[in-house]
Amino acid sequence: MPLLKTLLSNLPSPYPLLLTTTLTTSTALLLSFLYLCRHPSTLRHLTLLFCRKILRHTIPISVNYYFTRKCNVSCKFCFHTETTSHTEPLPRAKEALSLLTTAGMRKLNFAGGEPFLYQKYPGELCQFAKQQLKLESVSIASNGTKVTEKWIKEWGRYIDILAISCDSFIPETNARIGRMDRGTGTLFDNVKKLREIRGWCEKYGIKFKLNTVVCSVNWQEGMVEQVKELDRFRWKVFQVLVVAGENESEKRLRDARSTAVTDEQFEAFCERHRGGKGFTPEPNSLMRESYLILDEYCRFLDPGYDGRGHSESILDVGVQKALSQIHWDEEAFVQRGGL
Ligand code: SF4
Numbered sequence: 001m002p003l004l005k006t007l008l009s010n011l012p013s014p015y016p017l018l019l020t021t022t023l024t025t026s027t028a029l030l031l032s033f034l035y036l037c038r039h040p041s042t043l044r045h046l047t048l049l050f051c052r053k054i055l056r057h058t059i060p061i062s063v064n065y066y067f068t069r070k071c072n073v074s075c076k077f078c079f080h081t082e083t084t085s086h087t088e089p090l091p092r093a094k095e096a097l098s099l100l101t102t103a104g105m106r107k108l109n110f111a112g113g114e115p116f117l118y119q120k121y122p123g124e125l126c127q128f129a130k131q132q133l134k135l136e137s138v139s140i141a142s143n144g145t146k147v148t149e150k151w152i153k154e155w156g157r158y159i160d161i162l163a164i165s166c167d168s169f170i171p172e173t174n175a176r177i178g179r180m181d182r183g184t185g186t187l188f189d190n191v192k193k194l195r196e197i198r199g200w201c202e203k204y205g206i207k208f209k210l211n212t213v214v215c216s217v218n219w220q221e222g223m224v225e226q227v228k229e230l231d232r233f234r235w236k237v238f239q240v241l242v243v244a245g246e247n248e249s250e251k252r253l254r255d256a257r258s259t260a261v262t263d264e265q266f267e268a269f270c271e272r273h274r275g276g277k278g279f280t281p282e283p284n285s286l287m288r289e290s291y292l293i294l295d296e297y298c299r300f301l302d303p304g305y306d307g308r309g310h311s312e313s314i315l316d317v318g319v320q321k322a323l324s325q326i327h328w329d330e331e332a333f334v335q336r337g338g339l
Pocket residue numbers: 071072073074075077078079080112113114143165
């Protein structure tokens with residue numbers, strides 16, 4: 001420092017000021033760069049903000065592709081009901097994923113309906129997403145009933161995370177929720193199946209995640225021990241969501257109103273389970289608009305409080321125009337750790 005002071009005092013004006021400013025700015029830039037290298041999610045957040053505010057470009061960094069609405073189960077609170085049996089032909093689905101990747105998608109989750117009602121279709125999409133598009137994260141959310149070791153052995157190398165639903169470990173509670181075979185009304189042995197899938201995930205190097213919907217039937221249940229035994233890397237706990245146009249009245253395929261819980265009931269469930277590994281609660285306030293959902297026609301769904309709307313298909317109008325037609329709460333997405 002004394003050397004620097006001497007150097008500065010011997011320089012003719014305005015060079016000392018110029019040098020000081022340059023040094024300070026460079027140091028600040030270097031420190032910021034080092035900080036952002038250590039905190040990639042902050043860097044992503046800043047990039048999202050810059051693109052949206054300055055370039056008027058929205059980056060769909062994480063997308064949930066609900067490629068089918070078909071399901072073999074009939075949960076009372078389902079908010080993505082079987083109103084169509086459509087799936088896009090594989091080449092079109094791949095084209096949609098390519099468009100999303102070009103627009104900045106890094107994480108992709110396949111959901112439904114039940115993705116494992118199909119075998120090759122999700123397998124090929126996962127392979128495409130991982131091998132061709134080189135996405136950072138590819139995951140599938142499933143009710144678990146149709147997952148087989150054969151599938152995981154063949155396609156598991158192309159997925160990072162497998163998320164399985166588990167709303168209860170009590171058969172009667174699952175029956176009341178409607179988690180049973182839609183055709184026969186038979187209950188699944190979900191504990192046995194969860195253990196099996198957990199084992200396959202370990203064997204084939206896939207992260208195992210649990211998803212629980214807290215509703216009026218299970219909010220008083222204690223799940224700590226069983227969840228601990230399943231040694232998941234994350235446990236997402238959702239507050240049951242009533243979505244206009246999907247499950248908000250007796251006119252729909254599902255009427256979820258009787259399964260709704262108050263914020264206090266949801267919080268009481270969370271309070272009893274908080275602290276477990278990967279515990280991630282998502283109340284309605286955080287969920288409703290923070291997910292980017294692409295439906296079976298490759299349209300973004302709008303959360304819509306007065307009836308669920310959707311954009312045009314990204315295959316027809318492109319990603320940016322489709323995104324401009326819906327409301328996506330990017331801040332809530334960042335807040336729930338979506339980056
Ligand atoms: S498992 Fe239940 S919540 Fe999931 S898609 Fe099927 S019916 Fe809906």
